[in-house]
Each structure stands twice: as C-alpha cells, then as structure tokens.
Amino acid sequence: MYRFLLTPRWLGILALTLAAAAVMVLLGNWQLSRYQERAAINERIDETATLAPVPVDHVLPRPDGPAGTVGPATPAGAAWTRVTVTGRYDSTNVIMIRSRTVASRVGFEVLTPLRLADGSAVLVDRGWIPPAEGGGALARPEVPAVPSGEVTVVGRVHLSESKPDAVTRRDGRIETRRIAVPALARELPYPVYSAYLLLDEQTPAADPAFSAIPIRHENDWQNGGYVVQWWLFAAMALVGFCWAARREARGDLKDGDRDRLGQDRLDQPAPATPGG
Incomplete structure (x- = not known):
C-alpha cells in the first residue's frame, strides 16, 4: 500500500x-x-533591586592603565548589581548623550565622571533631562551643577553599549549618541572603569531636574x-x-486523474464470457 x-x-x-x-x-x-x-x-x-549595595571595586575590575583607557572587561554577571562609590564629580568633562527616550519623550542623558581617591573614575548616569524649550529634540539644555565636595553614589552597573558613535566636543562638553565607555574614555584625562552606573541614590541628594533612567526588562x-x-x-x-x-x-486522486483512469478502463477489451 x-x-x-x-x-x-x-x-x-x-x-x-x-x-x-x-x-x-x-x-x-x-x-x-x-x-x-x-x-x-x-x-x-x-x-x-532589593540587595544592599557593595563597594564598586568588589564588582568591577579596577582600571590601572594610563589616562584615556578603560579597565579590564566587566563580567556579564556584574550587570545590574547595586554598588556604592565615593568620589568627586568632574564638572569639566560632563558627557551629553543625545536622542535618549524616557516616558516617550526624547532628551539627553547626562553622564559625569566621578573621580576616585586612587585617580581613576567611574562614569555615573545622573539621569535624563528634556531638551531646551523651543529648540527641538537636539537642543542642548542647561545641566544642573554637580555637588561640590565628596559625593557618595549608589547605582546599578550597566554594561557599555556595544555600538559606538562619534564622540564630539561642543561648547566644552562631550556629546555622543551611544554610551560606549571605551570611546568616551579616550576623551578623559584618567583611566575609567569599563562599565558605568545608573544613579539610584546620591548623597548629597541629586537635583530634582533629573528623571531616573528606567531599567527595562527584556x-x-x-x-x-x-x-x-x-x-x-x-x-x-x-x-x-x-x-x-x-x-x-x-x-x-484529483478529478482529472480519476477521469483518465476511468477512460483507460473503458478502452480495455471486455473479458470473454465463459462458454461464449
């Protein structure tokens, strides 16, 4: 069959x-x-989200290279870990990340290097701010000043974005589209940790002009x-x-196949009858 x-x-x-x-x-x-x-x-x-923060150098490899370089690669398992670090913000090297969307609005994320006592720095994403009024999505806003003196930051580890974009300086500030830490580190006069931090808490408190960067689930x-x-x-x-x-x-079978099969049978000679 x-x-x-x-x-x-x-x-x-x-x-x-x-x-x-x-x-x-x-x-x-x-x-x-x-x-x-x-x-x-x-x-x-x-x-x-609910774990107590740990010191940053317990999670991220410390950078020990020359100025303008990043430290050893951050382990993938370190992503989203809550860490704490104390240092001083470098207000001369504020980094503006343009065309970033929060709550369906396009604006800027503001990264600021936090200088540590050992001379290295970690980039801290202080939050999102809208563009300047009436100037379109790329109109650079006024950025709230950094706190003076020592600052203690609690933040979530964010891995460097994998697609770098051109890094430029405009009006003394670094500007780019992607947070690619190695590309940004080349613009800075000190070694930088290979990942950056999304700000959760800050002492003294962060300026209310910033909106927190939401952590999106996959x-x-x-x-x-x-x-x-x-x-x-x-x-x-x-x-x-x-x-x-x-x-x-x-x-x-299809109708055509069945019809052809029937015609073939009609064309065959009839069997002889017994005794005929």
Missing part, C-alpha cells in the same frame, strides 16, 4: 520535508536559548512565542507529509 514512498518523487518529498523540519527545530532551539538568556537577565534585575516572552511557532511549523510539516502519503495510499 505504501510502496510508492520508495519512488524517487516521494523520497525527494520526504527528504525536503525532513530538512525543513530540522531547520525549524534548530530555529526553535535558538529562540529557546535567547528566551533563557533574557529570562535570566530579568531575574537578575529583580533580584538585585522581552523574553516574544522569544518564547517564537519557540512555539517554529516547533509547530516543524510538526505541521511532518503531519502534512503523512497526510499527503495517506491520501495517496487511499487513492484519493
């Missing part, structure tokens, strides 16, 4: 079906790994949906092949 599956045509269909199903399963597995990675990030964000459910989608497609391909084979085996 199913010997037709050994014909070249059906063997080719089977090979194509299996190859397509295998590719879909692999795509589903890849999306599953992305789901697991993103879910782990979300769990870490939630877990570290969209892991999207990847989870893709996993189900690709695996369903693989199953549908196999079920479709089985359905087509079953249909073929039952002789469920």
Whole structure:
C-alpha cells in the first residue's frame, strides 16, 4: 500500500520535508536559548533591586592603565548589581548623550565622571533631562551643577553599549549618541572603569531636574512565542507529509486523474464470457 514512498518523487518529498523540519527545530532551539538568556537577565534585575549595595571595586575590575583607557572587561554577571562609590564629580568633562527616550519623550542623558581617591573614575548616569524649550529634540539644555565636595553614589552597573558613535566636543562638553565607555574614555584625562552606573541614590541628594533612567526588562516572552511557532511549523510539516502519503495510499486522486483512469478502463477489451 505504501510502496510508492520508495519512488524517487516521494523520497525527494520526504527528504525536503525532513530538512525543513530540522531547520525549524534548530530555529526553535535558538529562540529557546535567547528566551533563557533574557529570562535570566530579568531575574537578575529583580533580584538585585532589593540587595544592599557593595563597594564598586568588589564588582568591577579596577582600571590601572594610563589616562584615556578603560579597565579590564566587566563580567556579564556584574550587570545590574547595586554598588556604592565615593568620589568627586568632574564638572569639566560632563558627557551629553543625545536622542535618549524616557516616558516617550526624547532628551539627553547626562553622564559625569566621578573621580576616585586612587585617580581613576567611574562614569555615573545622573539621569535624563528634556531638551531646551523651543529648540527641538537636539537642543542642548542647561545641566544642573554637580555637588561640590565628596559625593557618595549608589547605582546599578550597566554594561557599555556595544555600538559606538562619534564622540564630539561642543561648547566644552562631550556629546555622543551611544554610551560606549571605551570611546568616551579616550576623551578623559584618567583611566575609567569599563562599565558605568545608573544613579539610584546620591548623597548629597541629586537635583530634582533629573528623571531616573528606567531599567527595562527584556522581552523574553516574544522569544518564547517564537519557540512555539517554529516547533509547530516543524510538526505541521511532518503531519502534512503523512497526510499527503495517506491520501495517496487511499487513492484519493484529483478529478482529472480519476477521469483518465476511468477512460483507460473503458478502452480495455471486455473479458470473454465463459462458454461464449
């Protein structure tokens, strides 16, 4: 009944079906790994939110190179850890990060190097401020002055953004689109930690003109949906092949094929009757 599956045509269909199903399963597995990675990030964000901060050099490798360089790479597991550090803000090297969106509004994030007692610095994202009135999204606003004297910062570790953008100086301030720490460090006269901090708390208190940078959770459910989608497609391909084979085996032919088969039978000579 199913010997037709050994014909070249059906063997080719089977090979194509299996190859397509295998590719879909692999795509589903890849999306599953992305789901697991993103879910782990979300769990870490939630877990570290309530933990007491630890000294920054307990989490981030200390930079010990020359001025304009970054320290050793930050371990991926250090992301979102709450740390505390004390130093003095460098008001001469304020960094403006343009075209950043908070609460559906485009403005600037303001990074300021915090100089530590050992001569190194860590970049602190002090928050978001809107552009200057009437000047469009790129109109540079007035930035609140940094506190004088020593400042103690509590913040969340944020890994350097991977896509650097051109770094320029305008009116004495550094400006760019991406927070790529190595590119920014080249503009600074001291070594810099390889990650930066999102400000949570500051002593003395931060200026109320700043809006806190929200920590966005990863969209892991999207990847989870893709996993189900690709695996369903693989199953549908196999079920479709089985359905087509079953249909073929039952002789469920197209109307044209059935008509031709009937005509062939009419053209055959009638069998001789016994005794005729």
